Amino acid sequence: MNILAIDSSNLVMGVAVVSESRVLGELMTNVKKNHSVRLMPAIAQLMKDVGLTPGDLDRIAVAKGPGSYTGLRIGVSTAKTMAWTLRKELVGVSSLEVVAQNGRYFDGYIAPFFDARRGQVFSGLYTYRDGKIVTVTHDRLVLMKNWLPELASLGKPVLFLSNDLAKWREDLSALPKAVFGGGPQHIPRASELARLGREKDPVPDVHHFLPTYLRLAEAEAKWLARQEQ
Amino acid sequence: MSIDLDRKTMILAIETSCDETAAAVVENGTIVRSNIVASQMDIHKRFGGVVPEVASRHHVEQITVVCEEAIRESGIGWEELDAVAVTQGPGLIGALLVGVNCAKALAYAHGIPLVPVHHITGHIYANRLVTELQFPLIALVVSGGHTELVYMKEHGNYHVVGTTRDDAAGEAFDKVARTLGLPYPGGPEIDRLARRGNTAIDFPRAWLEEGSLDFSFSGLKSAVINYIHNERQRGREVNRADAAASFQASVSEVLVKKTIAAAERYSARQVLVAGGVSANRQIREEMALAAESAGLPLVIPPLKYCTDNAAMIAAAGTIGFLKGRRADLSLNGSASLSIEDF
Ligand SMILES: [Zn+2]
Numbered sequence: 210m211n212i213l214a215i216d217s218s219n220l221v222m223g224v225a226v227v228s229e230s231r232v233l234g235e236l237m238t239n240v241k242k243n244h245s246v247r248l249m250p251a252i253a254q255l256m257k258d259v260g261l262t263p264g265d266l267d268r269i270a271v272a273k274g275p276g277s278y279t280g281l282r283i284g285v286s287t288a289k290t291m292a293w294t295l296r297k298e299l300v301g302v303s304s305l306e307v308v309a310q311n312g313r314y315f316d317g318y319i320a321p322f323f324d325a326r327r328g329q330v331f332s333g334l335y336t337y338r339d340g341k342i343v344t345v346t347h348d349r350l351v352l353m354k355n356w357l358p359e360l361a362s363l364g365k366p367v368l369f370l371s372n373d374l375a376k377w378r379e380d381l382s383a384l385p386k387a388v389f390g391g392g393p394q395h396i397p398r399a400s401e402l403a404r405l406g407r408e409k410d411p412v413p414d415v416h417h418f419l420p421t422y423l424r425l426a427e428a429e430a431k432w433l434a435r436q437e438q
Numbered sequence: 439m440s441i442d443l444d445r446k447t448m449i450l451a452i453e454t455s456c457d458e459t460a461a462a463v464v465e466n467g468t469i470v471r472s473n474i475v476a477s478q479m480d481i482h483k484r485f486g487g488v489v490p491e492v493a494s495r496h497h498v499e500q501i502t503v504v505c506e507e508a509i510r511e512s513g514i515g516w517e518e519l520d521a522v523a524v525t526q527g528p529g530l531i532g533a534l535l536v537g538v539n540c541a542k543a544l545a546y547a548h549g550i551p552l553v554p555v556h557h558i559t560g561h562i563y564a565n566r567l568v569t570e571l572q573f574p575l576i577a578l579v580v581s582g583g584h585t586e587l588v589y590m591k592e593h594g595n596y597h598v599v600g601t602t603r604d605d606a607a608g609e610a611f612d613k614v615a616r617t618l619g620l621p622y623p624g625g626p627e628i629d630r631l632a633r634r635g636n637t638a639i640d641f642p643r644a645w646l647e648e649g650s651l652d653f654s655f656s657g658l659k660s661a662v663i664n665y666i667h668n669e670r671q672r673g674r675e676v677n678r679a680d681a682a683a684s685f686q687a688s689v690s691e692v693l694v695k696k697t698i699a700a701a702e703r704y705s706a707r708q709v710l711v712a713g714g715v716s717a718n719r720q721i722r723e724e725m726a727l728a729a730e731s732a733g734l735p736l737v738i739p740p741l742k743y744c745t746d747n748a749a750m751i752a753a754a755g756t757i758g759f760l761k762g763r764r765a766d767l768s769l770n771g772s773a774s775l776s777i778e779d780f
Contacts, residue, residue, distance in 0.1 A: 245535050247768070249768070250766070250767045263546065278491065283539050287542070293505075416502050427491065
């Protein structure tokens with residue numbers, strides 16, 4: 210099975226092509242540049258480099274969020290259009306779960322997170338068990354000051370993986386058993402996304418596949434609040 | 439530049455610049471094989487206007503659905519397509535990105551050329567779905583986002599000779615409607631109400647400096663809003679129908695006179711009107727009368743081609759395609775974009 214993996218959900222932009230369990234190629238950048246400009250050329254370049262044409266693909270895996278709303282839409286629009294028009298399978302994978310893969314072999318909990326401004330983070334809880342990373346609690350949008358006591362109450366070491374670690378390092382250090390990943394461990398890898406995409410079930414309906422924003426549009430939230438009054 | 443208008447073409451176009459998710463297939467630039475529009479109007483109604491983030495989210499929901507419908511209804515296969523055309527801008531950037539990335543994925547997946555289209559050229563070319571264009575021509579594009587007079591001496595050659603210095607005409611309609619307590623979108627509501635009113639209130643007409651073909655609607659908008667507030671403050675009931683009729687008369691008079699003046703200055707052989715506001719009954723009627731007495735052939739497309747749609751993008755994209763205009767896979771959406779570069 211040939212899988213194309215696409216992640217443009219956060220600062221990192223990654224594309225990978227995996228055939229069976231062999232990683233044929235991967236492109237990744239971790240710089241603030243426009244995903245909309247660079248994603249499709251990266252896909253075309255990588256496919257060419259590994260000698261595949263669009264028709265050779267069997268499945269497309271996309272990082273479905275949480276993340277930047279715009280980044281998510283770029284990746285998801287690209288992935289669902291390709292899957293639909295080429296009649297290929299589509300798999301959506303949590304963007305946090307992709308980062309969590311970098312905590313393999315860690316004894317304790319793994320808490321990947323993305324900064325979500327205003328004291329909030331997108332985070333989830335994972336652990337390494339029986340040779341793979343499993344989900345402990347679902348991804349959520351949470352205030353870091355509420356998330357930390359929850360993690361402390363687990364009583365086990367927590368490995369923090371985040372490209373936004375610098376912003377939160379001081380707050381996290383207050384946690385007695387905090388462990389910080391290093392360098393590349395904070396970076397989501399599209400090849401891991403492809404591997405997860407191979408294990409998971411494809412979506413039943415490509416047309417209705419949507420990003421997982423984990424947050425309402427501000428206007429919608431305000432409108433709902435007014436209705437409740 | 440000479441282009442081969444007789445060349446057979448089949449173009450799929452995608453439009454997501456505002457709150458309509460649209461796809462269409464057009465043959466030879468004029469024959470509409472399919473024209474699918476998923477409107478979000480009902481969704482944005484409760485917010486009193488288009489919310490960009492909400493619009494962008496809905497585009498992701500609809501984009502492949504409208505494309506599939508457009509292809510299915512056209513009865514063509516992917517191998518018959520000559521190009522994918524897409525609105526590059528101007529518009530809401532988050533909304534544009536959905537269409538642009540979808541179009542790029544289609545172009546890559548099927549190995550077909552990608553043609554970027556300026557949204558306003560789409561509105562102008564909506565007219566070519568109705569009748570052949572005669573050059574030189576003057577086109578008035580008037581909508582919620584635009585008020586522009588464009589001079590064209592030949593196909594695919596655009597020169598802006600007048601534009602709004604503040605609000606678009608449609609924007610003024612929406613804001614006045616809101617002050618009058620009318621639901622969004624305000625244009626059709628004001629049009630309806632104005633039919634029952636008299637032009638009893640003397641609202642200003644912004645002609646700007648002598649000979650200018652530019653527009654300005656913010657002064658008029660403020661005058662109407664001030665009038666309504668003043669009346670209410672004095673405890674007088676506002677005659678909403680009269681206010682609507684008087685406001686609309688001012689907008690219509692300025693649009694019509696400047697369009698005819700532009701047509702005469704540039705010796706136009708045809709006058710085109712397009713964009714959502716051209717659905718307005720009074721503007722249509724007065725433009726028709728003025729064009730007739732000036733001896734100018736006037737074209738206004740039917741309503742389905744006035745509001746945002748992808749058939750018009752395909753029509754304009756066909757000309758771009760014939761001119762050899764192509765984008766590579768790094769094409770990006772652009773909130774503001776000059777029509778003169780197209
Ligand atoms: Zn428009």
